[in-house]
Amino acid sequence: MSLFVGLDVGTQSVKLIAYDPQARKVVATHGQVLELIAGDDGSREQHARWWIDAIRACFARMEPAQRARVSAIGVSGQQHGFVPVDAAGDVLAPAKLWCDTSTTVECDEIMAAAGGAKGCIALAGNPILAGYTASKLPWTRKHRPEVYSRLAAIMLPHDYVNFWLTGERWMEYGDASGTGWLDVRTRRWSSRMLAATDAQRDLSALLPPLVEADASFTIAANIAEALGLPHGVRVSAGGGDNMMAAVGTGNVASGVLSMSLGTSGTLFAHADHPVVDEAGGWAAFCSSTGGWLPLICTMNCTVATESVARMFGFSSRDGDAVMADTAPGAGGLVMLPFLNGERTPDLPHARGSLHGMDSTNLTRGNVYRAAMEGATYALRYGYDALTAAGLQFDAIRLTGGGSQSAAWRQMVADVFELPVAVPEQSEGAAFGAALQALWSHGRANGGGDDIATIAREHVGTDAASVARPDGNAASAYRSHYRQFRRHLDAAMQSHANSNTPKP
Known part of the structure; x- marks a missing residue:
């Protein structure tokens, strides 16, 4: 009778689906539109509290009996965003998003310090492109120096939602690889890319611990009560929206x-x-x-x-x-x-x-x-x-x-x-997050199928939507x-x- 919730924190909206794996059925779907702060300089930002308010609204629309059946939650988040957090866990400024192109100068500066685009690829596997998280740090240092001076934690959008849900900080490898700092070959932070971003500060001290894809954590008691959820709900590692959509599309x-x-x-x-x-x-x-x-x-x-x-x-x-x-x-x-x-x-x-x-x-x-x-x-x-x-x-x-x-x-x-x-489930990222929650919940309880088996069993395609060349x-x-x-x-x-x- 367990339900597994997938939350997709996107650019335009937050979406929630509740999936019943026994019935192979999504039993609830809710969404909440988000605003976007757009600047003439190419900046695109959102307040992190908007995501939280939208999540609260989505859970409030679920029937109480459904909320009581939730066993685990997975969070999908728009990639590359930067949520600056202080030592008390408070957000210091609006989050700069994936579609923010105001930091192109900083992209060039980081790549120059790392030996150009080819140097970045050699160090971490990716150049620093417009929108990547890395460029948002020096931009913040220049344009919001008071925020940079108080910065105690670097979070991606889905990291921040997980932090709000559990009170714990972590980052998983998929979303982390979109920062520009993770060496995708070794799955470790590249100290040279971090130094190219800011040679005067140890940015590694601001990054959450990296966890495996099947990791999960217990929801904070006060958040469970506020959302009307059981206290034992697990929150899976989550991931970037594209990574979750990969799961949700099989x-x-x-x-x-x-x-x-x-x-x-x-x-x-x-x-x-x-x-x-x-x-x-x-x-x-x-x-x-x-x-x-x-x-x-x-x-x-x-x-x-x-x-x-x-x-x-x-x-x-x-x-x-x-x-x-x-x-x-x-x-x-x-x-x-x-x-x-x-x-x-x-x-x-x-x-x-x-x-x-x-x-x-x-x-x-x-x-x-x-x-x-x-x-x-x-x-x-x-x-x-x-x-x-x-x-x-x-x-x-x-x-x-x-x-x-x-x-x-x-x-x-x-x-x-x-x-x-x-796929039968049109909200691929939210559904993928729900399936990852199902996977990690099984692992946390000492068993469960591997993710490929779960995808084969639960991801179907809509025969009426097939198009052939x-x-x-x-x-x-x-x-x-x-x-x-x-x-x-x-x-x-x-x-x-x-x-x-x-x-």
């Missing part, structure tokens, strides 16, 4: 490619060894299941389609109908959807652009399709890097808000020329993707020229 074995169409777009796969690209073409992360998770991240996915829908005065929920009379190629329109700058490719100062406009093709349907195609092509660009490295895939598991669009599912199948399926559409998209690449190559060359020192 991507814990080789051959499956998971794709998340959310605010950001991501591609990720399971590996049983570190998969590091010496050119930094993808993020060489650890997983939250004891393995590794090579990952491609684009910073503009549903952001692009929702922005176009808002501009034309309709809801993105109606997007499929709006673009129903359009065809692959959007009538010649090509969008580079870089509304938030971009991470893959590394163009943090890029802006969105629309190409190929004429007097006949500038319709809301074509523009909306161009946004969807541009976001999909950007992910295909990252996929090309993974396949060039020898990784092979036979199917795509699709998750995130965009996966609810039948048109987008078919577009992904056609652009990638792979069959696409959507259409030969004619796939052929058309090959041509249109080449056109997108020409515009992208021009943007990348312009970026390179602007960063070339003048004689």
Whole structure:
């Protein structure tokens, strides 16, 4: 009769699902919208208390009888965020988020101190890209010196939620690998990367202990009472949202490619060894299941389609109908959807652009399709890097808000020329967190299945959502993707020229 709760602390909302593993059924789903503080300098921040208030609201909507059955909680959190905490455990400033591009100068400074991007990759497996946690420390030292002077603990968003739930600090390897400081090959903090971030301070003293993926801790008594939960509830190690989505989409074995169409777009796969690209073409992360998770991240996915829908005065929920009379190629329109700058490719100062406009093709349907195609092509660009490295895939598991669009599912199948399926549980990160909680709960009680067995037993796909490549559409998209690449190559060359020192 036990229930296992997954919490996904995202950029746009907090989501809660309660899963009954005996019945193989999600028995409760609740969500709470979050605000976002956006600055003209590229800053994107949230107050940590907003996450806690949203979590309280989600639990309050659960029936008391359901709350009484909760045995364990898993937390999924947006990666790369920085929550500065003082010695008393109080948050000192708004949390800078993954989509914050105000720290690009600090990225360059850290990489210069570490021997450039190649030096960072040699030391830890990843360069320091816009949004990574490492760059937020020197930014805070410069712009919030009083916060930096009182800083006693560095936490990621999911770490802070775990701290609030249990009163204990820890960090697991998956989310830790998104800081830029963890050497993903050895799973240890890189002292040289920490020193490159701040040579005057021992940042390792501010980092929580690292724990294994199946670790768990007991909820604090006062929090259990406040949420109406039993005192014996366990809180699993948790992880970053992409790591939890990997679990929630069953991507814990080789051959499956998971794709998340959310605010950001991501591609990720399971590996049983570190998969590091010496050119930094993808993020060489650890997983939250004891393995590794090579990952491609684009910073503009549903952001692009929702922005176009808002501009034309309709809801993105109606997007499929709006673009129903359009065809692959959007009538010649090509969008580079870089509304938030971009991470893959590394163009943090890029802006969105629309190409190929004429007097006949500038319709809301074509523009909306161009946004969807541009976001999909950007992910295909990252996929090309993974396949060039020898990784092979036979199917795509699709998750995130965009996966609810039948048109987008078919577009992904056609652009990638792979069959696409959507897991029965659409909230992949929250469901993955619930499954990790189930796994760790079994381990804490002296047994339990391994995570691969749990994924096989509990992750199903929705037969009605399967999309298979259409030969004619796939052929058309090959041509249109080449056109997108020409515009992208021009943007990348312009970026390179602007960063070339003048004689």
